[in-house]
Amino acid sequence: MRLLIAASGTGGHVFPAIATAEQLRDYQIEWLGVPDRLETQLVGDYAQGSYPLHTISVAGFQQKLGLGSLKVLLRLIGSIRQVRRLLKQGKFDGVFTTGGYIAAPAILAARSLGLPVILHESNALPGKVTRWFAPWCSVVAIGFQAASDYLPRGKTICVGTPVRSQFRSALDDTALEDLSIPKDVPLIVVVGGSQGAVALNKLVRKAAPAWFDAGAWVVHLTGDSDPDAQRLQHSQYVVLPFYDNMAALFQRANLAISRSGAGTLTELAITHTPSILIPYPFAAEDHQAFNAAVFAEAGAAEVYRQADLTSEVLEAQVLMMLKSPDRLQQMAKQAASLAVVNSAEQLAQLIRRGLG
Structure with a gap:
């Protein structure tokens, strides 16, 4: 055929x-x-x-x-x-x-x-x-x-x-060695989509120092269109335009901060990753907001409109979630319920x- x-x-x-x-x-x-x-x-x-x-x-x-x-x-x-x-x-x-x-x-x-x-x-x-x-x-x-x-x-x-086959494989302990992230620390992964997200990146850079003080590490995928991508430097902060092994990164993450394209949401569901979703406000017909609503209604994510979100609110929300492992575990379970393996x-x- x-x-x-x-x-x-x-x-x-x-x-x-x-x-x-x-x-x-x-x-x-x-x-x-x-x-x-x-x-x-x-x-x-x-x-x-x-x-x-x-x-x-x-x-x-x-x-x-x-x-x-x-x-x-x-x-x-x-x-x-x-x-x-x-x-x-x-x-x-x-x-x-x-x-x-x-x-x-x-x-x-x-x-x-x-x-x-x-x-x-x-x-x-x-x-x-x-x-x-x-x-x-x-x-x-x-x-x-x-x-x-x-x-x-x-x-x-x-x-x-459907997702790439790597998302259906168990996490390899050596998969993220190139990032040098300790195994016992909370990990926040920030991803703005294939084109990056300058506005999202700015919010994260302002909020991240408080997360570092709480012991968290951040892997921030900025895309290649952010002129200030290297502005924040910290020993617990890994900044890259993109990363190839997103399957391992999402599996390792305690929390993801992300846009809400359908592909990314599918990957978060497959890897059982709790998330804070900030729909891209200029997506055609605001379709990312509709995607995010599915995850919010299932209890798999917290959703914020970019226009309503400040770095202070984002900082506090992440800190509260990191202090609530039972809540993160429940969100992970709800994310898994949305996955079609x-x-x-x-x-x-x-x-x-x-x-x-």
């Missing part, structure tokens, strides 16, 4: 697709992406070059109608033609996509050829493309049950969101059934 995977843009779209592809080793898989996006690196790095990568020129849909919308529409039409040609020449049996704007030409091209499409939506509030094109898909797999409220009835099935297997099975 030949499968075209359309997954582009961010790790939240690409990593679940890679994890699913790993469960379909008997399939011939090729990848559809966009030039200069994250998949051009990730598909090669994590998939070891296993999947031929095709790229098309397509852009997101504008909020308001205008000249920009016309350009996007013309580019969409051209990209549909490109994908149709690829699907026909490659004799593909179907398409799997994880949403985002690349899903539009992939879905339309596949359906115009009578090919099945399996769509996975990881967010609690589905994106525009998912909401618009879900009726065209054979099945829509969702990461959060809450997403079904926005999608056609009878079309969705909740399977969680075999999500990749379930999604792969849906693809197998969809493609016949």
